[in-house]
Amino acid sequence: MNLSSEVIQKMMGAVKMTREHELDCGQCYGKNAAEVMPLVQEHLDLCGACREEYQALLDALKAIID
Numbered sequence: 001m002n003l004s005s006e007v008i009q010k011m012m013g014a015v016k017m018t019r020e021h022e023l024d025c026g027q028c029y030g031k032n033a034a035e036v037m038p039l040v041q042e043h044l045d046l047c048g049a050c051r052e053e054y055q056a057l058l059d060a061l062k063a064i065i066d
């Protein structure tokens with residue numbers, strides 16, 4: 001999948017709105033998309049709550065991107 005940084009930014013904003021439950025979540029935000037993606041991926045591997053939210057967003061975004 002080829003996500004534009006604009007889409008990623010929107011995605012991150014949505015995740016931030018719904019998940020601010022732990023310090024690691026906060027560490028994912030406030031950086032540019034290219035820099036933060038590896039950190040986000042790592043966090044998603046460790047945090048089931050964020051992973052669920054992220055997957056739901058990806059599913060929703062597929063319709064927009066396609």
Ligand SMILES: [Zn+2]
Pocket residue numbers: 019022024025043047049050
């Ligand atoms: Zn999390």
